[in-house]
Amino acid sequence: MSNSNKLETWGNETNMNMNPIIYQNILASPYFKSLYDKKTYHEIVDEIYNEVYTLGPFMKGTAASTAFCLLFKLWTQRLTVKQVEGLIDHGDSPYIRGVGFLYLRYVCAPKELWDWLGPYIDDDEEITIVGGPKPVNSTIGKLCRLLLTDIKYYGTMLPRIPVPIARDIEKKMADYDRDNKGGRNGSAHKDSYADREPSRSKDDHRRRDDSRGSKHDRDRRRSRSRSRSRSPHRRQRSRHDSRDRRDSHDRHDSRDRRDSHDRHDSRDRRRERPVSPRDEFDDYERRSRRHDEHRGYSRDKYSDRSRDRSRSRSRDRSSRRRSRSRDYDRKRY
Numbered sequence: 001m002s003n004s005n006k007l008e009t010w011g012n013e014t015n016m017n018m019n020p021i022i023y024q025n026i027l028a029s030p031y032f033k034s035l036y037d038k039k040t041y042h043e044i045v046d047e048i049y050n051e052v053y054t055l056g057p058f059m060k061g062t063a064a065s066t067a068f069c070l071l072f073k074l075w076t077q078r079l080t081v082k083q084v085e086g087l088i089d090h091g092d093s094p095y096i097r098g099v100g101f102l103y104l105r106y107v108c109a110p111k112e113l114w115d116w117l118g119p120y121i122d123d124d125e126e127i128t129i130v131g132g133p134k135p136v137n138s139t140i141g142k143l144c145r146l147l148l149t150d151i152k153y154y155g156t157m158l159p160r161i162p163v164p165i166a167r168d169i170e171k172k173m174a175d176y177d178r179d180n181k182g183g184r185n186g187s188a189h190k191d192s193y194a195d196r197e198p199s200r201s202k203d204d205h206r207r208r209d210d211s212r213g214s215k216h217d218r219d220r221r222r223s224r225s226r227s228r229s230r231s232p233h234r235r236q237r238s239r240h241d242s243r244d245r246r247d248s249h250d251r252h253d254s255r256d257r258r259d260s261h262d263r264h265d266s267r268d269r270r271r272e273r274p275v276s277p278r279d280e281f282d283d284y285e286r287r288s289r290r291h292d293e294h295r296g297y298s299r300d301k302y303s304d305r306s307r308d309r310s311r312s313r314s315r316d317r318s319s320r321r322r323s324r325s326r327d328y329d330r331k332r333y
Contacts, residue, residue: 005080009107016075017106017159022057023072025064032069041083044073045096052095054131055102055143057156071099075107088120094127097140105147105158110165114172117144121173122180130154148173 011017018026026032038044052067059065079087087100104116123140130136136154138146148169151158161169 005082007079007081007084007107008109008112010109011107011159016072018072019157021062022064022068022156025058025062026069026072029064029069031066032064032072035069035073038073041074041077041079044070044077045087045090048096048099049093052093052099054128054135055095055098056130056136056154058154067095067099067102071102071106074099074103079103084116088116094125094140097125098127098143101140101144101147110161113148113161113165114169117148118172118176120144121148121176145173 015023035044035047038047048067048070052070054065055067056065057068077083084100084104087103088097090096090100101117101120104113108116121141121144123144125140127138127140127143128135129138129143146153147158149166151160
């Protein structure tokens with residue numbers, strides 16, 4: 001193999017710069033062990049064409065996928081530049097191309113990455129990265145952009161690119177997008193469209209506000225007209241009610257005032273009237289009569305009680321006598 005056809009690689013030649021987890025799972029994979037009989041580059045390419053349908057690193061859990069087992073098998077072959085070109089330009093399967101770009105990302109020197117992957121960042125050939133019930137579909141161009149700008153790849157880690165080289169790659173990608181996608185025309189078209197959209201939205205909002213304002217004004221006019229049509233009757237009722245309330249309240253107040261005034265006048269008159277000796281004598285006689293009547297009532301009550309007591313005593317005595325005479329007669333006979 002001539003030096004001009006040798007692919008410049010870097011990093012760990014044992015594990016292909018892979019994450020330790022994926023590397024150990026590849027070595028422990030029964031499928032990878034079954035690839036021992038495939039000794040040539042073309043046999044591995046045919047196996048990729050027949051068996052690879054996704055480009056994810058894992059199948060279920062942490063089991064290594066078919067694509068990554070074949071990727072590491074290619075590393076054991078130490079591919080030449082011509083063989084790598086055959087992979088990334090293969091016309092039979094996008095997955096052969098995808099495995100070729102992954103091979104470059106893992107083992108190619110970082111300073112050479114843009115020269116290899118840069119021309120393919122707009123390739124629109126479709127490819128499935130992750131399968132299953134929620135598949136992740138992409139294109140070859142998006143895959144190349146991901147490999148150039150990120151170190152994470154669907155659950156595993158890619159080799160780190162030195163910071164100066166990573167910045168240079170980002171700058172070259174920005175320049176490429178500006179030069180090859182009509183940045184000026186595209187931006188002008190976007191700006192004009194953006195300018196038109198706010199004006200439309202503003203006009204729509206103004207029309208909506210005007211319609212809402214007119215509707216609000218109509219509702220206010222209706223409410224005013226209704227209140228005006230109903231207000232005379234309500235005002236008359238309220239006036240009559242207020243008058244009746246005031247009249248009844250005034251009548252009650254006048255009655256209360258007259259009663260209280262009469263009571264105060266009678267009290268004051270009694271207090272202010274001079275007391276004559278005759279009045280004092282009359283009061284004395286009234287008090288003495290009450291006292292005598294009370295004493296007479298108490299005496300009558302006491303005499304009644306004494307009479308009852310004497311009667312009961314006499315009855316007791318007579319009963320005792322009778323009982324004694326009976327006892328005597330019994331003893332005698």
